[in-house]
Amino acid sequence: MVGVNKIYEWTKVKELIGNNQVLFNEITFDSRKAVESTLFVAVKGVHVDGHDYIAKAVANGCSAVLCENVPQEKYENIPFVVVEDSALALGEIASGFYGNPSQELELVGVTGTNGKTTIATLLYELFRNMGFEAGLFSTVANYIGARRLDSTHTTPDPVALNKIMREMVDAGCQYCFMEVSSHAIDQKRIAGLKYMGGIFTNLSHDHLDYHKTFDAYIKAKKQFFDSLSKEAFALVNVDDKNGMVMVQNCKADINTYSIRSMGDFKAKIIESMFEGMQLLINNQEVWTPFIGKFNAQNLLAVYGAAIKLGRPADEVLLSLSKLHSVDGRFQTIRSSNGVTAIVDYAHTPDALKNVIETINQIRQPGQDLITVVGAGGDRDKTKRPEMAKVSVDGSSKVILTSDNPRSENPQTIIEEMMEGIDFKNRIKVVSITDRKEAIKTAILISKRGDIILVAGKGHEDYQEINGVKHHFDDREVIKEIFDMQ
Known part of the structure; x- marks a missing residue:
């Protein structure tokens, strides 16, 4: 128990009204x-304002309230702590x-549009x-x-973050690796944390439903x-044009990584196949079961961060x-009749393009490359036609x-995706609303040696329809249909 x-x-407290004990x-x-x-703590959120729920919190028996604006109604025996910014x-x-x-851990945050999950997980x-x-x-x-x-958000809320990190320290953890989403930064979920390092992956079209403009997303x-x-x-990826933009006002020790130009950490793909690739990292060779330029960048970021952490x-x-x-990241499943299915979380135009280019x-x-892809409902609509265009440009079918239509x-989402496909390429496209039927169709029309990319959901084991989550796992569906052949 602690006192108010x-x-x-x-x-920083502006005012404390009531008993501070x-x-x-x-x-x-x-x-x-x-x-x-x-x-x-009454926080002004995206959809609701916690100040509107102060009366309910008091009725439920809370001991104290922290807020930006004190309500007109008087509450006896409830101290109010007034601050400038409650978030x-x-x-x-x-x-x-x-x-x-966070001060007892070597905490490293990973941010960017694509690659956050892979880099943070591989560092762990x-x-x-x-x-x-x-x-x-x-x-x-x-x-x-x-x-x-279980994870419900890319970056949890501040209370959950610190509670779990305390458990990490108590369990003997020395390091912590964290995906840092743009939502979390904007909503100040990471306020109060001490980071030992930060990694920037790349920046492309995403989350404009929240940030409204690409400039706001960058900021x-x-x-x-x-x-x-x-x-x-x-540690920033200088193959991305926004890499050095990220560190223009940065006080930290700035380091760069690249697979295309000069950087403090440099990699080159020597050989690549579906089983993996041979990399040259800072003039030393290493074989890895990952493939693709985007994974070479991810592995280079992991290598660079580990070196900066003293290994x-x-x-x-x-x-x-x-x-x-x-x-769920470039996860391969092979059938007995020689068809390879790849499940990937790619849900932005840039991520989808990277995966398709790697396969090609x-x-x-x-x-043939047969791509099965959709776009999430209640999210950035402007990327839908771009994702369809990227898919058609790089795929046979x-x-x-x-x-997740939410x-x-x-069908409306699919029609909006179709707007990105020019008339002559529409012969390559079929629309099947039911995701299981779409995957089944891709498998049925494939032949020995073909590759099927099922993109967008990756590790997710549900499909959200009209606010209800139904169990659905792309990998399970693929294995089930492969087994039936």
Whole structure:
């Protein structure tokens, strides 16, 4: 239990109204969880304002309220802590409440449009392979050492972040690797955290439903690097035109990586096939079961970050060669009759283009690429025609289908995707709303040696339709249909 007066040590307070000796032992920004001995933090969110739920939080029995604006209604025995920015204060208070666990970890954040999950997960696995305990926050799952926790957001809320990091420290973790989404940066979910390093992957078309403009999206990502201390390192992909933009005002030790030009960490693909690729990383060769230029960049970021965290190059390369693909990222499934299916999370035009280009660099004459792809509902609509165009430009045949339609009509989403395909290429396209039927059709029309790309959902094991999540796993569907042949 801590007193309300302790908040002065964690964040800047404008005013405290009421008894500063009142105690609390939990923090929440959800009025439904604002029970006895809880500090309720009223945060102005994207869709709702927590200030509108102060009365409900008090009725539920909360001990104190932190807010930007004090309600007109008077509440006896409830102290109100007034701050300038409650979202910022929530992060700082959560960090202080749990004993600043990020300061006891070597915390590295990974941000960018594509590659975040792969890089963060591989860093987690790399360090565990090298004998260290580590934690992970990712889109697929969170880990405290070997213990898996379900993931609901790419980057959790500040209370969950700090609570889990405290558990990581208590479990003996020395390192923590975290995906840092643009939403989390903009919503100040990472406020109060101390990062040892930050990695920038790339920037392309995504999340404009939230950020509205690409410039706002860039600025959100850049804020992360602006906040790094001079004791931290920043590792940026200079093959992306926004790489150096990210670190223009960065105080951290700036490092670069590249597979196309000069960089502090440099890689070259020597040989590539579906089984893997031979890389030359800073003039040392290593074989890896990953393929594609985008994965070469991801592995180079992992290598660079490990070096910046003080690990010897030979040890890092040996561990790098033992890593395997991340769940739902370029995951291959082969049938008994010689067809290869690839499941990938690619859900942006750029990610989809990278995966298709990688397949086309390896596939042989006579092998067709059949791409099954959709676009998510209630998300950035402007990328839908681009994703369809990328698919058609690089594939022999394309089947447009549902992704997670959410509250939208799946057929409407497909029609909006079709707008990106010119008339002469529409002969290559079939639309099948039912995703299972779309995958089944792709398999039925394939021949020996063909490659089927099922894109968009990757590791996800559900399909969200009209607000309801139904079990659906692309990999399970593919295996089921392969087994029936």
